Amino acid sequence: MKTQLKYVLLGFMLMAFLSCSDEDDSNKDDIKPVITINYDGGFPQACAELTKGETYHFKAMISDNKELASYSLDIHHNFDHHTHDDQGVQCELDLLKEASTPFIFMENYTVESGMTSYEIDITLTIPETVDAGDYHCAYSVTDVTGWQARTSVDIKIVE
16 A cells, blocks of 8 residues: 555656746747848849849848847858758759859848847948859848748849
8 A cells, every 4th residue: 555655646746747847838939030031122032133343232021029139141152053941933043163252141140139020231242253143142030049030042143
């Protein structure tokens, strides 16, 4: 009888322990932030041609149900015709080629504390000396709990 009582008590203690949580489930964030360039003013749109030497405002809208933390912009060549997971529009690509002096831009930025929506606006000049051709423009956003969202589009750098 004592043995059975020990197992019953042990079972109750185990259930109580497993049901405890340090985190209030009502505060748990299980929603990723949102990022879009598909609005008036969002830039670049899929298949945009950017001219060497010109200055552009790279714009995207980001939002989160709790709080934004950071975002990034990544521009890299696509001379090998690779793809990214969310590219909806397929653009006409140049022939495969080797990179000589590709344009590479990767920067991370912090969002002011407490913000749940924000418009990214990064001013960037395309250097005259970079290879013309196919590129990807990828935005990323992270919220304060670590959820991340990304979006990317094909662009072309032209003479």
